[in-house]
Amino acid sequence: MPGTDLFGAEEKKEVLDVLDTGCLFRYNHEHLRQEMWKAREMEEEVKQFTGAYYAHAVSSGSTAVASVMAAAGLGFGDEIIVPPFTYIATIEGVLLGGGLPVFAEIDETLCLSAEGIEKAITPKTKGVMLVHMCGAAADMDGIMEVCRKHNLTLIEDAGQALGAFYKGTSVGLFGKAGGFSFDFFKITTAGEGGVCITNDKEIYDIITQFSDHGHDHIGDNRGMEQHPILGTNFRISELHAAVGLAQMRKINTIREAKRSHKVYLKQRLSEVAGITFRHLPDEEGDSGTFLNFFLPDQATAEKAAKALGEAGVGAAYWYTNMYHFINQWDHLKELRSPFKMAIHHLGAPQDYKNLELPKSQEVVGRLISIGMKVTWTEEEREALANRMTAVLKEVLAH
């Protein structure tokens, strides 16, 4: 999955540009920077690729999600519906913004379902933090309809889904704003980094200010700017943005290679009776970062994940993975935090320790994901498919 699959001279050139100027800061210092604005250029690339009117690069996907939450006007005491299958950063972003996470069911799309959202709504529900898991979009028609019907603000954690579209629209553009991650494991990487996108100028302005201590960024006068709001430092450095920029220029190549591997492997795995695939509301819009498939039950999935690992196939079994599924989030269940948040003051809206989410448990328990490597040759992917089908047939035969 990492963008570092295709990492080379282009990334080095962009980084050296920055080092040559000595201006590592994304704002101001126009006399130093010799017209080098790597964060701005990275944002332009993201705008062009996603079709967003506005893009703002920040220090990580986690800070992108927190910025989106702040800019959407969601906060203290608002119940925000979240999925139990995501990365913990989604939940942290809601908590940092003062929101109270309310878990709802996902389905075979691997994302929150419209039905799951509707069932989790209470009079205090103000928003939905939708996560487009494993590189593809949720069922946007159904989810948009529920949000409209109940007047809920939709925001998107698209941390894993740069390159995913739904009926031609990039994820991140369905709600008020969305955030992408550029960490080491994503389709394109900046080392560490994130980008928020939106079509709303007011939201964009808040994101740019919030992620830089509230500065309004008017003029070349660092330190003397106005600060209309309070914020914090979620800035990306020019060095990270330089890497992200070079990677963005390759995203179409990366996406096409991943999609082609995924289509091939999916077709080969369909030979195995007993395997079913993630439901993709728009298969054409899939970024192709993962092939996600289901075994008939949890015990078989556990066996299959183990056997695939032993056969040298890097398979993710999220059900027991420490960061991606609620079962392992003891720190959340006990609300362990070095600082006091709204949830400590107001109380959790659900009993996180004893939450029952049978559909999500069943879906994630049966799920296995395989990351697509950009640089696989046709021979390598064929050999991989042969190994996978052999292992899975063997497991399913017993």
Ligand SMILES: Cc1ncc(COP(=O)(O)O)c(C=O)c1O
């Ligand atoms: C869904 C999701 N949101 C947010 C993040 C956080 O991104 P970062 O690691 O860049 O902070 C991740 C990272 O894996 C993620 O998967």
